[in-house]
Amino acid sequence: MGAPGRPAGGASGQGIGASMPRKEDDRYMRGRGQYVGDIKVAGMLEVAFLRSPVAHARIKAIRIPDAIRAHVVIADDLEGVKAIRADTSLPGFKSSVQPALATGKVRYVGELIALCAAPTRAEAEDMAAEIEVDFEPLPAVVDMRAARRPESALVHEHWGDNLYLTTFVDVDFEAAKAKAAYSVTKELVTARQVMSPMEGRGVIAEWNSRKGQLVLTTSSQQPHIVRTGLAECLGLAEEQVRVVSPDVGGGFGYKGILLPEEVALGFATRKLGRPLRWLEDRRENLTANANCREHHYVLTAYADANGRLLALDCEATVDSGAYSAYPFSACLEAGQVGSILPGLYDFPHYRCKVYSVATNKPPILPYRGVARTGVCFALEVTLDALARKIGCEPNDLRFKSLVQPHQMPFDNIAKRHFDSGDYPKALRMAIEAVGHDAVRARQKQGEKDGRRIGIGYAMYAEQAGHGTSVYAAWGIPFVPGFEQSQARFTPDGGLELRIGAHSHGQGMETTLSQVAHEILGIPHDRIKLVHGDTGETPYSTGTWGSRSMIMSGGAVAAACDALAERVLKIGAALMQAKREDVRLENGFVVGPSGRMAVTDIARTWYRRPQDLPPDVDPGGLELTAGYKAKRDTGTFSYAAHAAVVAVDPDTGATEILDYVVVEDGGVLVNPMIVDGQVYGGCAQGIGTALYEEMGFDANGQPQASTLSDYMLPGPGEMPDVRILHLETPSPYTRWGQKGVGEGGAIAPPAAITNAINDALKDMGVELTMSPITPRRIVAAIDAASAAAPLGGKAA
Amino acid sequence: MKPSAFAYRRASSLSDAVAALAANADAKIMAGGQTLGPMLNLRLAQPAEIVDITRIPELCATSETSDWVNLGALVTHAAIEDGLVPDPTRGFLARVAHGIAYRAVRTRGTVGGSLAHADPAADWLSCFTALGAQISISGPTDTRRVPLHGFMRGALDTDLAPGEILSAVHLPKFSANARFGYAKFCRKDGEFADAIGAALLDPDRAIYRLVASTTAGAPIVIEAGAAFAPEEIPARLDAAGSTGDSYERRLRAVILKRALAEAMGK
Numbered sequence A: 001m002g003a004p005g006r007p008a009g010g011a012s013g014q015g016i017g018a019s020m021p022r023k024e025d026d027r028y029m030r031g032r033g034q035y036v037g038d039i040k041v042a043g044m045l046e047v048a049f050l051r052s053p054v055a056h057a058r059i060k061a062i063r064i065p066d067a068i069r070a071h072v073v074i075a076d077d078l079e080g081v082k083a084i085r086a087d088t089s090l091p092g093f094k095s096s097v098q099p100a101l102a103t104g105k106v107r108y109v110g111e112l113i114a115l116c117a118a119p120t121r122a123e124a125e126d127m128a129a130e131i132e133v134d135f136e137p138l139p140a141v142v143d144m145r146a147a148r149r150p151e152s153a154l155v156h157e158h159w160g161d162n163l164y165l166t167t168f169v170d171v172d173f174e175a176a177k178a179k180a181a182y183s184v185t186k187e188l189v190t191a192r193q194v195m196s197p198m199e200g201r202g203v204i205a206e207w208n209s210r211k212g213q214l215v216l217t218t219s220s221q222q223p224h225i226v227r228t229g230l231a232e233c234l235g236l237a238e239e240q241v242r243v244v245s246p247d248v249g250g251g252f253g254y255k256g257i258l259l260p261e262e263v264a265l266g267f268a269t270r271k272l273g274r275p276l277r278w279l280e281d282r283r284e285n286l287t288a289n290a291n292c293r294e295h296h297y298v299l300t301a302y303a304d305a306n307g308r309l310l311a312l313d314c315e316a317t318v319d320s321g322a323y324s325a326y327p328f329s330a331c332l333e334a335g336q337v338g339s340i341l342p343g344l345y346d347f348p349h350y351r352c353k354v355y356s357v358a359t360n361k362p363p364i365l366p367y368r369g370v371a372r373t374g375v376c377f378a379l380e381v382t383l384d385a386l387a388r389k390i391g392c393e394p395n396d397l398r399f400k401s402l403v404q405p406h407q408m409p410f411d412n413i414a415k416r417h418f419d420s421g422d423y424p425k426a427l428r429m430a431i432e433a434v435g436h437d438a439v440r441a442r443q444k445q446g447e448k449d450g451r452r453i454g455i456g457y458a459m460y461a462e463q464a465g466h467g468t469s470v471y472a473a474w475g476i477p478f479v480p481g482f483e484q485s486q487a488r489f490t491p492d493g494g495l496e497l498r499i500g501a502h503s504h505g506q507g508m509e510t511t512l513s514q515v516a517h518e519i520l521g522i523p524h525d526r527i528k529l530v531h532g533d534t535g536e537t538p539y540s541t542g543t544w545g546s547r548s549m550i551m552s553g554g555a556v557a558a559a560c561d562a563l564a565e566r567v568l569k570i571g572a573a574l575m576q577a578k579r580e581d582v583r584l585e586n587g588f589v590v591g592p593s594g595r596m597a598v599t600d601i602a603r604t605w606y607r608r609p610q611d612l613p614p615d616v617d618p619g620g621l622e623l624t625a626g627y628k629a630k631r632d633t634g635t636f637s638y639a640a641h642a643a644v645v646a647v648d649p650d651t652g653a654t655e656i657l658d659y660v661v662v663e664d665g666g667v668l669v670n671p672m673i674v675d676g677q678v679y680g681g682c683a684q685g686i687g688t689a690l691y692e693e694m695g696f697d698a699n700g701q702p703q704a705s706t707l708s709d710y711m712l713p714g715p716g717e718m719p720d721v722r723i724l725h726l727e728t729p730s731p732y733t734r735w736g737q738k739g740v741g742e743g744g745a746i747a748p749p750a751a752i753t754n755a756i757n758d759a760l761k762d763m764g765v766e767l768t769m770s771p772i773t774p775r776r777i778v779a780a781i782d783a784a785s786a787a788a789p790l791g792g793k794a795a
Numbered sequence B: 001m002k003p004s005a006f007a008y009r010r011a012s013s014l015s016d017a018v019a020a021l022a023a024n025a026d027a028k029i030m031a032g033g034q035t036l037g038p039m040l041n042l043r044l045a046q047p048a049e050i051v052d053i054t055r056i057p058e059l060c061a062t063s064e065t066s067d068w069v070n071l072g073a074l075v076t077h078a079a080i081e082d083g084l085v086p087d088p089t090r091g092f093l094a095r096v097a098h099g100i101a102y103r104a105v106r107t108r109g110t111v112g113g114s115l116a117h118a119d120p121a122a123d124w125l126s127c128f129t130a131l132g133a134q135i136s137i138s139g140p141t142d143t144r145r146v147p148l149h150g151f152m153r154g155a156l157d158t159d160l161a162p163g164e165i166l167s168a169v170h171l172p173k174f175s176a177n178a179r180f181g182y183a184k185f186c187r188k189d190g191e192f193a194d195a196i197g198a199a200l201l202d203p204d205r206a207i208y209r210l211v212a213s214t215t216a217g218a219p220i221v222i223e224a225g226a227a228f229a230p231e232e233i234p235a236r237l238d239a240a241g242s243t244g245d246s247y248e249r250r251l252r253a254v255i256l257k258r259a260l261a262e263a264m265g266k
């Protein structure tokens, strides 16, 4: 596959490599998708939660009017329910337990206190408004760096400090100083953000007394993981829990989390004896739930006399919020900073210390790009600053320091194993595509409207589909192992594929159909992907970490290979040919003296078994096969992003004039879908760079509660992102494919910040925060001109 | 979030609506619902009764005299954007309308609702003030016609007495030499403005009017002369009590200068 000369999509043009329109779009574009909010169950009540109005307090008393007491569930009612616990086995990790409903204390604004159930959501909200809670206020821990100081108030008193975890790596760092010719130290911050899928979370819980089963219909990207976690919290056996995830309107990591809301509904449906539904509204999503990304860095980069990267020295702090979220834990971000920070570069000396801090804010959750967006920002913005110090084009520093193609596969200074690729080539392509020299020329001329033009670059690698060996070392609640798929022919010759991962917008109903078509030649309209239901699919850790095309793609291929073999054997026997003389082609078993449709073989198996050869495999046309990559350290797709911006120094407005992405995702199963992933990711990256920020005041009150305060980029803010591809196959995966789901969201903050700093460098301005708002740009210009001597040139 | 319970009533005429408001002190008018809807959902407004005025014919009507264009309060932003109502500004209003919110909001949002709500960042407030608009206010006893300038007392605070309805907006007609300028600064398409500048230069009528939105109250109106220089803007704004921190004040001046430059054809 991906072989030179192979037509895109194989012989039929519809297999691996075809930019086929997405099958699922027919229902999505017509508004016929089915989300939790579209589902109603007879007798169902709607749930509203009473949430904590304060960030940190002891609960002294909860008063519930008698008239509504029977419709309300609070912590005292949660008999036999265990708190959510997401520990890691990393040495020194401190455990937090997240109760389904606040128990004794509240630790962030929005923490659940009471579940209220009523025929309508409005009535349930009326109920919540009638409940009174007496709080004994405690000082709120809001600033992650202040939280590290010994005098800080404590989020979890018994810890003795506010640190979930401190990690440290040192690779011969001290030796760097003597060799360094240049260095810069930068302080960088990335704002707390909120993941904003179009569909929020939604849960329906009902007890099926016939099956003795709790059925939880929930908008999840990891239904099997939710099932395991839920069963543990509720004290149920796993076979007593079925998790169904219908259409999911975007996830980005948020839909992988086991929510306290899910546990509370799972319990309350039995206690109240009614099916219950909770639909998250945007206010809950913003203020209480989908928080992510808050990092702080002090980063020093050193270069040698040849202008090559020599060393990095970093102290990073990650605001992990009040609880360790299930299943990825409070340390997924912080724990990865040290291993991601070296980026695509080859340098000899390194030191990195990372603090994962508890605060009175919602738990930090993994968001598309997990940790990489902040890390890429810190590294690439600092590298540009280092280049300015050296007095060279930032890309000169990059070219001298990038891992070279002949070094592949390459084990970097943080022990990451880069599988394949040509990093300098990606950068060269980006430079050419964006028209670097023309931009520099335009920059010299100046703009008539007084704006300033800048150009900036950023690169990253996105580790994907990493498995057992990586996660076993983390010791979080799950470790991904083998991935399975079940493949089954129906009596009329259709193909059903079952996987435990779950699409939340990636188009897996199409791409996995392409994989099956590639092997079996069955037409796409006869291939059906069944996913999103633990009752119908093999166990899987789900769709996260850009793993599905690698793992589910590999499993579907394995199942189809095995099924092909059975079909061929039956076909050969029916055609009285030898097995080695027949082959599969376009849905037919083709032999020396004719051909037989797979449909006919299926019909024979199910409906005319009397015609089957006596030694036929009794397993029939249905099987489950498994897959694991040849090496489970993951694939490393990578990209070079280039941004051209115009900055208005009078208003601080930034316009993105051009944006180029050169991406290498290995062999692309469906290039159009990959482009969509890159494009959508870029929109989110632009949000991080310029718009999105969830602020908190000194009391821990969130400062945005609607999308008019929490600013997301819209279509008008999206440049026409130009995407170019390299296709270096991964040596470790079935087709050479690599995970590419997250990359788009990683580099834009760094590339755009570098472009803005390039635009404003003559003014002595350098911004090192995200988002870069107009106000921050103007403030930085003011500060720079105040610092510069009157009439003098800024340093 | 969902609204708390309210009674709903659809008024059939202006007098019916006025009577409904008189009968229930806790009733609230709903026009396009684009502001009231979110306020109800967030439970920031919890009226006992909603009086829906959208089916009142006289509030949808438009008319023209030799000196004035009259827009019923229910004229939507979209109707102005699409040129479906008389426009004394030769397309300037359509352009301002196009910059309000998103099309879905413009389809329902009304000029009357926008002015009555009196959000300092609302486009029509600054724009119509610059044009020298007047408004009609209908109450239980009569309808009074007043200049828009002075109607807004502060953020979300107007001269409307309880039970009164803003029934029409009146826009003067301009000379053929009139020039208009409008600049809006917002961080993304469809957002409320961080700063609005509007300018009307009608030399034949000796009108040189500049208007700047504020973040905290009514727009600032500068009646400039023919000899007015753009450089005077910051000082004139400060003299008029330009509020906010240094960024806001400077942005206001920059944006007003841009509106003036447009009106001057620069």
Ligand SMILES: Cc1cc2nc3c(=O)[nH]c(=O)nc-3n(C[C@H](O)[C@H](O)[C@H](O)COP(=O)(O)OP(=O)(O)OC[C@H]3O[C@@H](n4cnc5c(N)ncnc54)[C@H](O)[C@@H]3O)c2cc1C
Pocket: B028, B029, B030, B031, B032, B033, B034, B035, B036, B037, B073, B077, B099, B100, B101, B102, B105, B108, B109, B110, B111, B112, B113, B114, B116, B117, B121, B122, B123, B124, B160, B164, B165, B166, B167, B190, B191, B192, B193
């Ligand atoms: C996402 C979004 C973005 C927006 N962006 C902008 C923007 O960029 N610029 C801008 O100017 N506006 C903006 N708006 C506001 C919008 O344009 C409407 O003008 C505004 O919602 C009010 O008009 P309405 O007809 O919807 O009033 P309603 O929501 O129905 O009513 C608003 C208030 O005015 C009262 N009211 C309504 N009509 C009358 C009347 N005739 N007499 C007396 N009282 C009345 C109501 O009782 C209520 O208190 C935005 C709104 C949204 C939802």
